[in-house]
Amino acid sequence: MLEKIFGQVLKNLRENTGVTQEILALNSELDRTYISLLERGLRTPTIATLFKMAPTLKKMPSEIIAIVEQKLNEDRV
Amino acid sequence: MLEKIFGQVLKNLRENTGVTQEILALNSELDRTYISLLERGLRTPTIATLFKMAPTLKKMPSEIIAIVEQKLNEDRV
DNA sequence: ATGTGACTCTAAGTCCGTC
DNA sequence: GGACGGACTTAGAGTCACA
Numbered sequence: 752m753l754e755k756i757f758g759q760v761l762k763n764l765r766e767n768t769g770v771t772q773e774i775l776a777l778n779s780e781l782d783r784t785y786i787s788l789l790e791r792g793l794r795t796p797t798i799a800t801l802f803k804m805a806p807t808l809k810k811m812p813s814e815i816i817a818i819v820e821q822k823l824n825e826d827r828v
Numbered sequence: 829m830l831e832k833i834f835g836q837v838l839k840n841l842r843e844n845t846g847v848t849q850e851i852l853a854l855n856s857e858l859d860r861t862y863i864s865l866l867e868r869g870l871r872t873p874t875i876a877t878l879f880k881m882a883p884t885l886k887k888m889p890s891e892i893i894a895i896v897e898q899k900l901n902e903d904r905v
Numbered sequence: 906a907t908g909t910g911a912c913t914c915t916a917a918g919t920c921c922g923t924c
Numbered sequence: 925g926g927a928c929g930g931a932c933t934t935a936g937a938g939t940c941a942c943a
Contacts, residue, residue, distance in 0.1 A: 753876050771906060782938055787908060794936060797872045797917080798893070799830055813897055816875070817890035848925060859919050864927065871917065874936075 756822045758792035760815065764808045765790075778807040833899045835869035837892065841885045842867075856880040 765775055765786075772790070776783040780803060788794045796804075798812070805812045842852055842863075849863040856863075857880060865871040873881075875889070882889045 753879060757875065773906070782940095783907080784909080784940080785936095785938060788936095791908080795874045795876045797874050797936070798834065798878060798896075799872045800937080801875060801893075802830060811894070811897055813890045813894035816878075816893050817888070819875075820888055820890055850925075860926090861920080861928085862918055865918085868927080874917070877917080 754795045755792035756819055758790045760818050760822060762790040764810060768808055770807060775807050779803040831872045832869035833896050835867045837895050837899060839867040841887060845885055847884060852884050855884040
């Protein structure tokens with residue numbers, strides 16, 4: 752569940768930032784296909800991975816987590 | 829670096845909550861020794877682990893991450 | 906530009922125990 | 925009550941070829 756939500760949030764943030772998976776991957780020193788895995792909810796990132804991606808998404812890591820919290824609550828309704 | 833900071837934050841939060849490593853572990857469905865590893869900065873948790881521990885620490889996951897962000901900035905001085 | 910399968914390798918996380 | 929170690933299992937990290 753958490754992975755799915757995180758993946759959706761990540762995808763939304765990335766698209767809102769107007770950046771491709773590839774650019775995000777390059778900026779974060781991650782692999783393009785790994786970003787794909789995350790967005791599809793097939794991986795649960797460590798907080799280290801979260802901190803790597805945050806700058807490119809122009810969000811603080813805590814802001815990203817806060818969005819995930821909100822979505823988790825929404826889906827609980 | 830991130831692990832060290834996270835470990836410090838975790839330990840502080842836990843002690844402020846007045847809970848032992850063991851209680852935190854039981855409540856979070858994690859292992860007692862793993863909490864110890866985290867507090868000593870020897871492991872980087874996944875966000876799933878973060879979400880598991882947060883309720884017992886009486887903080888939102890995003891709040892915990894926010895504290896980590898602050899500490900990271902302080903240490904950067 | 907992205908999804909996906911098929912990996913390998915490393916780290917997350919458990920369970921046993923002692924000090 | 926917590927540090928620490930060994931041995932372990934599982935899952936994330938990280939990569940590649942191809943559709």
